[in-house]
Amino acid sequence: MSTATARQAKPATMAQALQRAMRDAMAEDPSVHVMGEDVGTLGGVFRVTDGLAKEFGEDRCTDTPLAEAGILGTAVGMAMYGLRPVVEMQFDAFAYPAFEQLISHVARMRNRTRGAMPLPITVRVPYGGGIGGVEHHSDSSEAYYMATPGLHVVTPATVEDAYGLLRAAIASDDPVVFLEPKRLYWSKSDWSPEAPAAVEPIGRAVVRRQGRSATLITYGPSVPVCLEAAEAAQAEGWDLEVVDLRSLVPFDDETVCASVRRTGRAVVVHESTGFGGPGGEIAARVTERCFHHLEAPVLRVAGFDIPYPPPMLERHHLPGVDRVLDAVARLQWEAES
Amino acid sequence: MTVEERPEAAYRPTPPPAWKPRTDPAPLLPDAEPYRLLGTDAAAGADPQLLLRLYAELVRGRRYNTQATALTKQGRLAVYPSSTGQEACEVAAALALEERDWLFPSYRDTLAAVARGLDPVQALTLLRGDWHTGYDPHEHRIAPLCTPLATQLPHAVGLAHAARLKGDDVVALAMVGDGGTSEGDFHEALNFAAVWQAPVVFLVQNNGFAISVPLAKQTAAPSLAHKAVGYGMPGRLVDGNDAAAVHEVLTEAVGRARRGEGPTLIEAVTYRMDAHTNADDATRYRADGEAEAWREHDPIRLMERELTVRGLLDEDTVRAAAEAAETMAAQLRKRMNADPVLDPMDLFAHVYAEQTSQLREQAAQLRAELDAESGEGTHSAEGGAR
Numbered sequence A: 001m002s003t004a005t006a007r008q009a010k011p012a013t014m015a016q017a018l019q020r021a022m023r024d025a026m027a028e029d030p031s032v033h034v035m036g037e038d039v040g041t042l043g044g045v046f047r048v049t050d051g052l053a054k055e056f057g058e059d060r061c062t063d064t065p066l067a068e069a070g071i072l073g074t075a076v077g078m079a080m081y082g083l084r085p086v087v088e089m090q091f092d093a094f095a096y097p098a099f100e101q102l103i104s105h106v107a108r109m110r111n112r113t114r115g116a117m118p119l120p121i122t123v124r125v126p127y128g129g130g131i132g133g134v135e136h137h138s139d140s141s142e143a144y145y146m147a148t149p150g151l152h153v154v155t156p157a158t159v160e161d162a163y164g165l166l167r168a169a170i171a172s173d174d175p176v177v178f179l180e181p182k183r184l185y186w187s188k189s190d191w192s193p194e195a196p197a198a199v200e201p202i203g204r205a206v207v208r209r210q211g212r213s214a215t216l217i218t219y220g221p222s223v224p225v226c227l228e229a230a231e232a233a234q235a236e237g238w239d240l241e242v243v244d245l246r247s248l249v250p251f252d253d254e255t256v257c258a259s260v261r262r263t264g265r266a267v268v269v270h271e272s273t274g275f276g277g278p279g280g281e282i283a284a285r286v287t288e289r290c291f292h293h294l295e296a297p298v299l300r301v302a303g304f305d306i307p308y309p310p311p312m313l314e315r316h317h318l319p320g321v322d323r324v325l326d327a328v329a330r331l332q333w334e335a336e337s
Numbered sequence B: 001m002t003v004e005e006r007p008e009a010a011y012r013p014t015p016p017p018a019w020k021p022r023t024d025p026a027p028l029l030p031d032a033e034p035y036r037l038l039g040t041d042a043a044a045g046a047d048p049q050l051l052l053r054l055y056a057e058l059v060r061g062r063r064y065n066t067q068a069t070a071l072t073k074q075g076r077l078a079v080y081p082s083s084t085g086q087e088a089c090e091v092a093a094a095l096a097l098e099e100r101d102w103l104f105p106s107y108r109d110t111l112a113a114v115a116r117g118l119d120p121v122q123a124l125t126l127l128r129g130d131w132h133t134g135y136d137p138h139e140h141r142i143a144p145l146c147t148p149l150a151t152q153l154p155h156a157v158g159l160a161h162a163a164r165l166k167g168d169d170v171v172a173l174a175m176v177g178d179g180g181t182s183e184g185d186f187h188e189a190l191n192f193a194a195v196w197q198a199p200v201v202f203l204v205q206n207n208g209f210a211i212s213v214p215l216a217k218q219t220a221a222p223s224l225a226h227k228a229v230g231y232g233m234p235g236r237l238v239d240g241n242d243a244a245a246v247h248e249v250l251t252e253a254v255g256r257a258r259r260g261e262g263p264t265l266i267e268a269v270t271y272r273m274d275a276h277t278n279a280d281d282a283t284r285y286r287a288d289g290e291a292e293a294w295r296e297h298d299p300i301r302l303m304e305r306e307l308t309v310r311g312l313l314d315e316d317t318v319r320a321a322a323e324a325a326e327t328m329a330a331q332l333r334k335r336m337n338a339d340p341v342l343d344p345m346d347l348f349a350h351v352y353a354e355q356t357s358q359l360r361e362q363a364a365q366l367r368a369e370l371d372a373e374s375g376e377g378t379h380s381a382e383g384g385a386r
């Protein structure tokens, strides 16, 4: 343990924090197994599982045949027999062959067995755009997962949370879809395992920046965008609060609504499509709970309702600081109309 | 244990008459060794024109691979999965098809598409990033280069089946890697094809790895070609670096399909000389010297030796092939070095036949942003004050 600690005592990237979370979980609990395409010798295409096969052996960190339905389907059986599989889907859009297993089995096994057969499976999915990936490498698939009862859906935005939430996901007795914002894989923080990050309970949002004039509700890859927008908005006299959801299911109504009640205005920001996207659900919940506190409708800033564009056009699709600020400006709607 | 040895066997129900296992799967089984032509006596019978054509295409294909890889280093291509070492499969596949046939390539099969006549630049749009598919699939009858693994295989089966229903003698050739054979879609496609006797040829390029995972971790079958037997179609094993052999085996399979005799699964045994893509680090999983050992068996060298032995390779031929390849590379470089002109409004142009009201709204929003951007010159927080 100490050698690895020394090796990592520098600022860590999100990818390293995730790797460390799996490593610690595997060391503590022999039932934790990592599996997926290229997770062993290569250490994953993003190197998130780097070193695990070497340290724990190929039975604990396994290069599987190339078959997502097979990977998740066998994980179901392994979990039935008492293991805790941590499954890697190589990219967002390559998880789709596994949807049948996820939706028809992983999500509902506890329910259909009246609680007799919980499935403690963590499905890690690198997701989202902004890295110049070619087609099928940039989808934001969270709405599909959110629409499936029985799954937890978690997405970290910071290095610390990457560690804390992945530990919690692996420890969870329910299946967790753990969405890793791939454009934040190389983001850094001073976090080091010497000062171990806290294990974050799943289901709690956090206020990343306090403010009075409006709340930006966001998660994953859009958190840094919102923080930047909040800084920029100061010049316009807006003091924005930024709430990082961290967990989409369960949803932390309490933290979100407490914030919106304070500020009276809210914008939901995410890069997944707006129509039928997570923002619709979030806006509805906020409206239902905070109607009398709202000074303006809850607005959404989302990706366009198009298939994810080719990399040379993705900057036009991804919600950036300007689009967030535009929405913030529209929060003055009463005065204008 | 045989049935007779067990007393309770008498209670085993007799299978109903309709259920009859195929008694002789032998014609379906692949040979133990990959089929080879170059360097064998049989090669004397190969058509010299064909060999020379294959040679020229191999040389051009190799040059295409090195040029495209160089373009990734200059940032002109987001990514390039090179097929260096595998050119024989690519080229022979394309040349085995008639014009009316269809090709269903994977992301690595740009060379097959180019050998079939596709504009070399259009073949790269997916990898450059300006659009997902830079060509009209109907023009050369080449489906979009497919990134999700094995998903193009059922498409090929469906197209071939439809063509047959219409009375057209069109064949579909579907290409997939060794890793892709583990996907469910591979199995479903083979099964459909066999049940429907669809005119499809499946070509597996077994290049040793799926990114980092070697074949031994992908399958326990004696060969990938053996998988055909279980579906009821012939499996063929061929040396994937021997362009003449690949061409012969593919041509036979295409002919079978065209005659209505059903699908074939072909495994071409080859080796991926470069990393998975330029972004991959092959030293993590490749044994030292392994690639070197394959250099002796390089597809271009094999062909050169054969042509030399047969007295078909003179200096002029070599120079002509090299020059043609160089011209192609120079043009590719030049055209790829020009910035593509993109219209961001295209984002909304092809989502539906008719734009939805939401998309019209979003298009107007982007138009306004672009106008503001060109007016202001830079991004700013100004939008917030509007």
Ligand SMILES: Cc1ncc(C[n+]2csc(CCOP(=O)(O)OP(=O)(O)O)c2C)c(N)n1
Residues within 6 Å of the ligand: A037, A066, A068, A090, A094, A097, B108, B147, B148, B149, B176, B177, B178, B179, B180, B181, B207, B209, B210, B211, B272, B276
């Ligand atoms: C459904 C799916 N899962 C995962 C991937 C990611 N991926 C891209 S290429 C590749 C390896 C493919 O290997 P193989 O089929 O042998 O073809 P090769 O790259 O060797 O030509 C993987 C895992 C993908 N493209 N699609």
